[in-house]
Amino acid sequence: MSTMPGAIATTCRRSDAKPISVPMRCLPGLLLALCAPPLLAADPCDELPKPAVSVKRLEEQVSINTTYGYKSLTNIGAKAVRPGRDVLGLTRGNATARFAIELPLVVDNTNRWECASPQITLTYGFTPVTLYVAREFPEGTCAHQEIYAHEQRHLKTYQAHMSSLEKSFQDTLSARLAGNRVWRGPAGQTAPRLQRELDERWLPYIQREIAKVEAAQALIDTPEEYDRVANACDGEIAKRLKK
Numbered sequence: 001m002s003t004m005p006g007a008i009a010t011t012c013r014r015s016d017a018k019p020i021s022v023p024m025r026c027l028p029g030l031l032l033a034l035c036a037p038p039l040l041a042a043d044p045c046d047e048l049p050k051p052a053v054s055v056k057r058l059e060e061q062v063s064i065n066t067t068y069g070y071k072s073l074t075n076i077g078a079k080a081v082r083p084g085r086d087v088l089g090l091t092r093g094n095a096t097a098r099f100a101i102e103l104p105l106v107v108d109n110t111n112r113w114e115c116a117s118p119q120i121t122l123t124y125g126f127t128p129v130t131l132y133v134a135r136e137f138p139e140g141t142c143a144h145q146e147i148y149a150h151e152q153r154h155l156k157t158y159q160a161h162m163s164s165l166e167k168s169f170q171d172t173l174s175a176r177l178a179g180n181r182v183w184r185g186p187a188g189q190t191a192p193r194l195q196r197e198l199d200e201r202w203l204p205y206i207q208r209e210i211a212k213v214e215a216a217q218a219l220i221d222t223p224e225e226y227d228r229v230a231n232a233c234d235g236e237i238a239k240r241l242k243k
Contacts, residue, residue, distance in 0.1 A: 044106045045115035051178040052118075055170045057162055058096060058125025062155065064148075070134035070241070085226060086241060089133045089147040091154035093126035097206045099198050107187050115182045116190040120198075122169060124206060126158050136240045142233035143240065150229055153220050161213040168209070173202065 068076070073087040081087055100123070105116035131151045137143040183190050230237055 045182050045184070048104055048106060048115065048117040048182050049119070050117065050180055051120075051182065053120045053122070053170065053173045053178045055166055055173070056121060056123045057166050058123060058127045060093070060126055060155075060159060061128040063128065063130050065130050065132045066135050066139065068132060068135060070136055073132055073134055076132075081221065082223075086230075087134075088137065088229065088237065089131070089151045091129065091131050091151045091158070093129040093158055095124075095126055095207070095210050097122070097124040097203060097210065099123075099203070101191075101194065101198075103191055103194070105190060111187055113184065114187040114190060115184045117182045118177060118190075118194055120173070120177055122173060122206070124165075124169070124210070125162055126210075129155060129158065131155060137237070141236065143237045146229055146232045146237070150220075150225070154217060157216050157220065158213060161216060162210075165209055169206065172205075 070086050070088050073090050074081070074085075076092075077087040077090045080090075100121040102119040103116050104119070105114050107114045131148065133139075133144055133147050133151070137147055177194075183194075185193070230241075
């Protein structure tokens with residue numbers, strides 16, 4: 001990172017002019033004034049706020065969809081289940097991650113250098129989230145409740161994972177993008193440089209961390225769980241699948 005030149009300071013120079021005769025009683029005060037160090041001009045960058053990062057987790061907007069039959073759900077969720085398994089319920093969410101940037105800055109009077117203080121907000125989450133229950137199992141039946149309860153486990157896993165990421169995102173992004181020092185560099189380059197770093201480094205990182213939830217989801221959809229749900233409710237689910 002380039003360093004912005006400091007504020008211009010006045011310089012003491014030796015004078016060749018003839019000395020002025022002053023009363024002796026005034027000499028100590030005059031010497032003190034002449035020998036005091038020059039005052040530095042204030043750095044305008046000090047007026048900027050400190051760089052900061054804030055992280056906000058989206059609240060999930062959850063809805064239930066019972067319009068699809070289990071064969072349609074099996075096609076929709078084919079990548080997530082083992083071949084030969086019927087999908088009776090499904091949980092789907094749209095992963096969202098976005099940065100909002102405010103960038104107060106100061107440009108020096110030569111228009112060559114600038115200092116800036118990024119104020120960055122990360123918003124992330126799974127929303128909306130839709131819980132699907134196959135229409136062959138209408139609301140109010142034991143089968144519907146059993147399938148819905150299974151999908152609720154998936155929803156809670158998404159929520160727990162997202163919650164666990166909040167502090168990690170805050171600490172990691174703050175360590176790199178925030179702190180006590182403003183950013184200094186050539187004029188006009190801070191904004192595109194920051195946007196490039198967010199797009200090329202931090203958004204992929206956030207997406208990778210969010211995607212780790214799939215490992216936890218796989219632990220729910222075990223063969224034993226499939227068999228338990230399929231045989232629940234005194235065989236009601238298995239009977240409906242044979243129709």
